[in-house]
């Protein structure tokens with residue numbers, strides 16, 4: 355039998371599969387198929403998810419394990435901030451370590467256990483890197499880069515846009531709260547994730563409101579997923595653009611980022627042309643799942659056994675506290 359976990363960071367929902375526990379690892383086609391099937395709410399496995407996080411052993415010394423990210427549509431992403439917090443907790447428990455590196459597609463990232471956000475809500479801090487504003491890295495075509503706080507006629511008028519790869523691609527715009535919560539986000543996100551002349555690999559689109567100094571609200575339409583409760587790399591990229599727009603030179607700031615699924619904290623630092631980004635927030639395990647290895651290879655999800663960890667109750671209490679503050 356094989357095990358899966360259902361997890362979330364700010365209600366950005368994932369299943370975790372540890373390939374090292376299997377007799378035979380799933381190949382890339384099987385992983386893509388599993389992500390599409392298990393994430394689809396129509397297949398009735400805990401109401402689906404935003405994607406599948408695949409844990410494996412690291413390909414080189416220096417990292418405790420490796421994370422790959424498959425979006426709900428089966429596409430593979432280079433990074434996932436909320437997901438990395440949950441994978442960090444998984445590896446921390448598995449190897450009894452609190453501070454280590456995790457291999458991701460583009461970099462080995464520093465991760466660390468943090469004090470619980472409130473009792474019963476384990477928290478992790480994860481590095482978000484590498485960072486680039488370059489058109490080739492995003493990729494972004496037919497617009498001048500770096501794109502920082504510029505209007506773009508073909509997008510939604512009256513807004514300014516910024517683009518950054520961390521290393522997955524993000525488009526960010528600041529606006530009033532009513533517009534953050536409007537249908538404009540789905541409209542623009544859908545347009546830029548179909549064939550378009552700008553973001554040729556698609557893009558994660560975040561609309562943000564500045565609630566106060568270093569206090570943001572961010573809502574994201576994710577590439578390969580659609581509207582999400584939260585996007586970790588999106589909230590970190592948005593914090594970075596916010597700090598760039600509010601400082602002339604170096605900075606070292608903590609930002610509270612609220613989102614439809616809760617809140618996280620980002621640590622955003624600039625020294626000359628070097629940036630250092632960290633995302634801090636919950637890593638919640640909601641369910642344990644057991645399935646035969648054969649069924650896993652065939653994405654046959656009819657015979658899954660599911661148990662509840664009880665952690666979601668603590669998380670919902672945390673959300674209630676946020677709302678009453």
Ligand SMILES: N[C@@H](CCC[C@H](N)C(=O)O)C(=O)O
Nearest residue numbers: 431434435436522585586587
């Ligand atoms: N939810 C993630 C980002 C997942 C990948 C994204 N959809 C992409 O295709 O780049 C996060 O928390 O960062």
